[in-house]
Amino acid sequence: MDGAKGKTFEEYVALFHWTELIQSSPLAIERSVHQTIAGAYRKNNITLLELRFNPMKRNRGVSRTWTRS
Numbered sequence: 139m140d141g142a143k144g145k146t147f148e149e150y151v152a153l154f155h156w157t158e159l160i161q162s163s164p165l166a167i168e169r170s171v172h173q174t175i176a177g178a179y180r181k182n183n184i185t186l187l188e189l190r191f192n193p194m195k196r197n198r199g200v201s202r203t204w205t206r207s
Contacts, residue, residue, distance in 0.1 A: 160166060171189060178184040 161170075174189060175187055178187050
């Protein structure tokens, strides 16, 4: 990445470290799923939605059940 203010590719990718940590918290994952589903229903009346991402990839190694008791 010669034009990116002298940064190497590795330096550029390292910028995403903190973003990844924030986005991978269990609360962030839950909020993301909730907002995606709610927004799809409210704005487009979508009643069936398949999310394609792997929450276990971003859960910081914490195993959780996603149901509320």
